[in-house]
Amino acid sequence: MTEAVVHVFKRGPLVALVGNPNCGKTALFNRLTGSNQKVANYAGVTVERKEGRMVSPSGKTLRILDLPGAYSLHPRSPDESVTVNVLYGRAAGEKRPDLVVCVVDATHLRRNLRLVLAVKRLGLPCVVALNMADLAEKHGVKIDMDALARELGVPVVKTVAIAGDGAEALKQVIDQPDIWKHASDLQNNGAAPEADPRGDHEAVRSMLARLGLDEVVPHHTSDQIDRVVLHPVFGPILLAVLLFFVFQAVFSWAETPMGWIESATTWLGNGVGALLPDGWIKSLVVDGLIAGVGGVFVFLPQILILFFFILMLEESGYLPRAAFLLDRIMGSVGLSGRSFIPLLSSFACAIPGIMAARTINNPRDRLVTIMIAPLMTCSARLPVYALLIGAFVPQRELWGGINQQGLVLFGLYIAGIFSAMAVAWVLKQFTTKGQVRSLMMELPAYHWPRARNIAIGLWQRVMIFLRRVGGIILGLTIILWFLASFPAPPLGAAGAAIEYSFAGMLGKGLAVLFAPIGFNWQISIALVPGLAAREVAVSALGTVYALSATGDDTAQALTPLISHGWTLPTALSLLVWYVFAPMCLSTLATIKRETGGYKMPLVAASYLFALAYTASFITYHLTVWLGW
Numbered sequence: 001m002t003e004a005v006v007h008v009f010k011r012g013p014l015v016a017l018v019g020n021p022n023c024g025k026t027a028l029f030n031r032l033t034g035s036n037q038k039v040a041n042y043a044g045v046t047v048e049r050k051e052g053r054m055v056s057p058s059g060k061t062l063r064i065l066d067l068p069g070a071y072s073l074h075p076r077s078p079d080e081s082v083t084v085n086v087l088y089g090r091a092a093g094e095k096r097p098d099l100v101v102c103v104v105d106a107t108h109l110r111r112n113l114r115l116v117l118a119v120k121r122l123g124l125p126c127v128v129a130l131n132m133a134d135l136a137e138k139h140g141v142k143i144d145m146d147a148l149a150r151e152l153g154v155p156v157v158k159t160v161a162i163a164g165d166g167a168e169a170l171k172q173v174i175d176q177p178d179i180w181k182h183a184s185d186l187q188n189n190g191a192a193p194e195a196d197p198r199g200d201h202e203a204v205r206s207m208l209a210r211l212g213l214d215e216v217v218p219h220h221t222s223d224q225i226d227r228v229v230l231h232p233v234f235g236p237i238l239l240a241v242l243l244f245f246v247f248q249a250v251f252s253w254a255e256t257p258m259g260w261i262e263s264a265t266t267w268l269g270n271g272v273g274a275l276l277p278d279g280w281i282k283s284l285v286v287d288g289l290i291a292g293v294g295g296v297f298v299f300l301p302q303i304l305i306l307f308f309f310i311l312m313l314e315e316s317g318y319l320p321r322a323a324f325l326l327d328r329i330m331g332s333v334g335l336s337g338r339s340f341i342p343l344l345s346s347f348a349c350a351i352p353g354i355m356a357a358r359t360i361n362n363p364r365d366r367l368v369t370i371m372i373a374p375l376m377t378c379s380a381r382l383p384v385y386a387l388l389i390g391a392f393v394p395q396r397e398l399w400g401g402i403n404q405q406g407l408v409l410f411g412l413y414i415a416g417i418f419s420a421m422a423v424a425w426v427l428k429q430f431t432t433k434g435q436v437r438s439l440m441m442e443l444p445a446y447h448w449p450r451a452r453n454i455a456i457g458l459w460q461r462v463m464i465f466l467r468r469v470g471g472i473i474l475g476l477t478i479i480l481w482f483l484a485s486f487p488a489p490p491l492g493a494a495g496a497a498i499e500y501s502f503a504g505m506l507g508k509g510l511a512v513l514f515a516p517i518g519f520n521w522q523i524s525i526a527l528v529p530g531l532a533a534r535e536v537a538v539s540a541l542g543t544v545y546a547l548s549a550t551g552d553d554t555a556q557a558l559t560p561l562i563s564h565g566w567t568l569p570t571a572l573s574l575l576v577w578y579v580f581a582p583m584c585l586s587t588l589a590t591i592k593r594e595t596g597g598y599k600m601p602l603v604a605a606s607y608l609f610a611l612a613y614t615a616s617f618i619t620y621h622l623t624v625w626l627g628w
């Protein structure tokens with residue numbers, strides 16, 4: 001794993017937020033710096049350092065670092081190493097922090113305070129933020145702040161990071177010059193001088209006994225919910241029903257808003273087309289921009305619905321439970337439940353998924369997870385799937401009101417998951433030698449998802465999508481329009497002009513390679529820009545077909561064009577291609593960064609392309625043979 005450090009803010013003393021996973025570091029970081037970093041209710045959300053800027057009440061500018069959670073200063077996984085390296089001043093390109101804010105979950109003092117003692121021993125100036133103070137109060141835990149500060153020998157501030165309570169008080173404390181003195185100058189209460197985890201355990205135990213806080217805080221409601229959610233029979237059923245419902249909703253709920261966007265695109269295309277005089281500008285705007293970019297834009301509602309559910313699951317605390325439920329199944333292919341969250345994150349995009357694999361301590365498991373993450377269905381595939389399903393699967397209700405298109409989409413996700421598991425199983429045959437691993441994972445208390453967090457999460461998705469649409473998708477669409485429009489066809493040429501263009505020639509050349517799996521030259525063209533970002537294939541098809549059309553109906557929706565132009569075997573073959581093919585250069589670049597070399601991205605690209613070609617070949621010929 002190689003770390004690249006970009007300093008957003010060059011000046012100012014460095015303050016690091018350190019604490020156990022899921023204690024609210026990022027929520028506090030967001031409060032202190034006004035950032036919007038991802039906060040969610042499971043351990044291992046933050047896996048890299050994030051920098052922000054805070055101006056103290058006296059006007060000093062400080063650099064604040066949000067770090068991955070750590071249980072101790074003996075890192076057991078790559079994400080913990082990031083934190084420990086920063087604390088020891090070993091992180092490349094980063095100085096040692098001048099001050100550490102130890103964030104402590106007030107409902108798990110026993111575990112959290114051990115890390116405070118270890119950090120203090122490093123000799124770095126230190127302040128404790130006693131976070132989740134609201135939850136502690138709710139559970140009737142009364143903490144004497146002065147006594148705790150005396151025991152720890154450092155200032156303690158009560159915070160409720162999600163509500164912003166205590167953030168100002170913390171800023172005030174940070175502003176005091178005394179705080180920045182080296183901790184070794186202060187009294188070293190309770191902590192063993194050498195790094196002895198058992199000594200810390202004992203020190204914390206007796207400290208809590210003196211403070212009258214030695215009872216474990218019960219989480220009755222969560223325990224009751226877990227009796228159903230983690231039940232050996234009901235648990236997996238609930239999980240399956242939940243996932244199935246999500247994919248149904250993606251199609252059923254999105255129908256109306258998609259209809260609006262589609263009508264708006266057609267209206268805009270016709271309107272602008274009528275306004276502009278015939279010529280290349282009209283073609284660029286109508287066939288290139290509106291048909292191409294509008295073709296991708298229409299899928300925004302589906303992406304948002306999918307993310308709404310993922311965010312709800314992340315925020316509620318359900319995800320680590322699902323990891324537990326799936327631990328046995330994952331074990332049969334040589335992985336552990338730990339791989340579940342990285343793989344689930346890959347539903348959004350393989351890049352954060354591959355990064356999240358840093359939370360996996362076993363290096364082999366981590367590598368296998370990285371290698372199979374691209375098989376999980378990322379949201380960039382959704383437009384491609386939705387386009388093909390919309391064109392070839394009739395919109396019908398099956399028994400029980402199940403939406404047939406939603407069912408097919410669910411099937412594609414399952415196909416991705418199954419192939420990932422199959423690849424993991426194959427890799428296991430080469431690498432594991434009878435290792436038995438047990439899953440140790442923190443189960444956070446459930447809480448209601450906060451509307452603000454969900455709204456921020458969705459808003460960020462909208463922005464990511466718009467940036468992609470307005471950036472890479474728009475750029476590639478314009479380039480493709482040029483390649484597909486020039487050179488102009490010779491006088492008196494038969495057929496559409498695009499067939500004589502650069503793109504047409506390229507497509508026809510590539511079609512030789514792709515003909516055995518049923519792709520025509522239009523698809524072959526679309527696959528090339530689709531390598532940079534999967535959805536570009538959709539906008540590219542929009543442009544290619546708009547340019548291939550003769551007559552005035554150029555800005556027509558893509559769906560009817562391909563449903564009449566392609567055979568079912570071709571559509572199925574393309575769907576299968578998208579299940580497997582590594583059509584995303586950024587994913588390969590991330591694999592390179594996380595594995596520290598070119599070998600793994602090359603292996604991943606080769607095996608995925610081979611798998612894609614073989615699977616599409618079989619699908620195409622089988623369906624042709626069956627006479628579909």
Ligand SMILES: Nc1nc2c(ncn2[C@@H]2O[C@H](COP(=O)(O)OP(=O)(O)OP(=O)(O)O)[C@@H](O)[C@H]2O)c(=O)[nH]1
Nearest residue numbers: 022023024025026027040044045046069132160161
């Ligand atoms: N009730 C309550 N919930 C909080 C508080 N602070 C954070 N949370 C919630 O706790 C969960 C974890 O918050 P994060 O900020 O992601 O925690 P983190 O320490 O950054 O976690 P990692 O990055 O995984 O180490 C989220 O669901 C937050 O909404 C708090 O003071 N009170």
Ligand SMILES: [Mg+2]
Nearest residue numbers: 025026045046
């Ligand atoms: Mg975090």
